[in-house]
Amino acid sequence: MTGGVRPLSVAVVGAGPAGVYAAGLLTELAPGTRVDVVERLPTPYGLVRYGVSPDHPKIRRIVDSLHGMLDHPDVRLLANVEVGTDMTIDELRSVYDAVVVATGAQRDARLDVPGVDLPGSFGAADVVSWYDSHPEVPREWPLHAETVAVVGAGNVALDVTRMLIRHARTLERTDLSENVRRGLAANAVRDIHVFARRGPVDVRFSPGELRELGEQEDVDVVVDPAQIVRDEHTERMVRQLAPKRRVVRTFERWAAVPAADRRASRRVHLHFHRAPAAILGTDRVEGLRTEITAPDGFGHAEPTGELEDHPVQAVYRAVGYVGSPVPGVPFDPVRHVVPHTRGAVLDGDGVPVPGLYATGWIKRGPVGLIGATRSDAKETVETLLAADTGQRRPGSGAADAILRERGVPVVDWEGWLRIDAAEQRLGAASGRERTKIVDRSELVALGAGVTV
Ligand SMILES: Cc1cc2nc3c(=O)[nH]c(=O)nc-3n(C[C@H](O)[C@H](O)[C@H](O)COP(=O)(O)OP(=O)(O)OC[C@H]3O[C@@H](n4cnc5c(N)ncnc54)[C@H](O)[C@@H]3O)c2cc1C
CATH class of the missing domain: 3.50.50.60 (FAD/NAD(P)-binding domain)
Known part of the structure; x- marks a missing residue:
């Protein structure tokens, strides 16, 4: 980035480990970068929350370091927002300087x-x-x-x-x-x-x-x-x-x-x-x-x-497991991944799509442990930063306006902290560290303060 240019504004799609590591690395390698992590579920952490076995609490502890990356002044969580439904990839691309797809495999x-x-x-x-x-x-x-x-x-x-x-x-x-x-x-x-x-x-x-x-x-x-x-x-x-x-x-x-x-x-x-x-x-x-x-x-x-x-x-x-296509993002229907070179998404002719990147299981396929998503995110973030031309788009305010206009009940970081605290209270009542809340409307009510 050249001096005087406004910092990058990036949307990461998916708050699993790959997306969170990408957000963390963006703020670490290019200080000042603003990152919005957009997640379809009302809760972050992807398969660390909804894949890793409940009897593996040590692995679940990875959440502690992911928490630290999301709890950063330049990172926002926009959970309960599905890309492809609540907002399109093209809308994200028109608003942010770069978009990183980290939608995993479900x-x-x-x-x-x-x-x-x-x-x-x-x-x-x-x-x-x-x-x-x-x-x-x-x-x-x-x-x-x-x-x-x-x-x-x-x-x-x-x-x-x-x-x-x-x-x-x-x-x-x-x-x-x-x-x-x-x-x-x-x-x-x-x-x-x-x-x-x-x-x-x-x-x-x-x-x-x-x-x-x-x-x-x-x-x-x-x-x-x-x-x-x-x-x-x-x-x-x-x-x-x-x-x-x-x-x-x-x-x-x-x-x-x-x-x-x-x-x-x-x-x-x-x-x-x-x-x-x-x-x-x-x-x-x-x-x-x-x-x-x-x-x-x-x-x-x-x-x-x-x-x-x-x-x-x-x-x-x-x-x-296999990944699912995100509308508007090139997809290889045989390997169930987003085609890419070093994280830069490729179109049908093998040409990089400007400003579009991929990381994690949707990039590599559903193999490998959580730790591997960090090195993977590093490759993608380095590619993204190297391609920065200094040209800037409107940024997160424009995304907020779209979501507000559509009435999407967004669960932000404070909203997630309320859910987190409620689960811990529920667990403490039975002598446990946490009891998960399963009902989506209850999660959204706690996280976004609205009844759905
Ligand atoms: C059953 C199971 C057990 C596992 N156990 C372990 C283990 O013990 N130890 C270990 O190291 N690894 C384990 N893994 C592997 C680990 O979970 C993965 O390496 C890791 O979660 C991949 O990260 P990811 O961010 O790419 O994908 P995910 O974790 O799947 O995260 C993707 C996120 O993107 C969101 N998303 C998807 N589509 C959209 C959309 N359109 N708009 C917005 N958001 C979207 C999803 O809701 C999800 O939160 C396990 C995997 C599975 C399946």
Whole structure:
């Protein structure tokens, strides 16, 4: 920026970690930059609030550092404002000097097998949203199944399995809303079967999260020793990569437990080389059909045509998240991401769209931990700052005028602090740090001071 030019005014779309890190980096790398963080939900923090498991309070603590970045004199929160509905991208682009899209990924990737739409077949994103008290999913969740299948071999599959197999009494200290607490207390589950398409060394579980599965009160983890016999590929990976070694050893430890020593009332069964082939049932889920796969020696799984049926009453599909397009922003419908070069959004001809940037899961795809969204935001912010021509648009006042004229009840930073305080008061009444408020109209009433 040249001397005398008014500071940049930037809109960040999405108050998940990627958007908040982008805002924080903008104020850090270009002091004086004014940033408005626009968020469709009445609350900030994206998947840190509505994805990370309630029994992972240490990870939720990342909120403390995100809080510090939003609580900055040059940063404003405009929550309860959906870009594409309440305001268009073109309006934002006409008002701010630059717009950063950080809308993340909220939906389940589709599992293309027959029966996937039967009642009792659920996407992981939906049940995660339920137990994390997301305002846009039904309050009640059907937990009548005694035997459940989870399809997938990543950390989300582990989160869902752990949250569904845990006894509700062990979640007493967490921030679950009251409806979730009641729902989990009535959970009829006895057995959860987790199905991985590939072998034990090629799952995506992190070692720590996997070990945690075996630390749950009154839960046994069952592994068939015949399914984890080491082949040459496994030996090679275990020799070279410490995390793989830890994961495989954890499976081997569980496989070595004699059946007579398993006395828990709930069990998790891990199955390897089983790919989902069909969800069975006529009016509702009655089973899962898997196809046995064979290792090809390089970490891939080849179909064998051999099928196995597992009687279950519910199937949870944890096969990945996907991002959704934001109207007016170029979108790659195959990879479900915004096409970009170093964070600069590209149009259909591969040419950067002036003043439009992307960061986080909508830029990279839904992989990687929260920490990775910071380095990602840094790349985007550096690209944005390098492209600053010094030309200035009207800034946030014009955006406020549009929202006021449309009567959008904006939850600003003070509004969020009121919600935050109300949740803490609600929790304190039961000796907890926080109890989440789930009802959207209650959140908006607290945050924007209006009844919707
Ligand atoms: C179930 C689950 C558990 C996880 N657990 C962990 C964990 O334990 N540890 C860890 O490090 N990582 C974890 N992650 C990964 C972590 O959540 C992501 O790395 C991170 O949240 C991605 O950040 P983001 O800001 O790109 O997206 P998000 O967190 O999804 O944030 C995007 C934000 O944009 C908003 N938005 C979307 N569309 C619009 C719009 N049109 N207008 C305005 N706002 C919009 C959304 O409401 C949301 O608040 C987990 C992910 C999932 C799915």
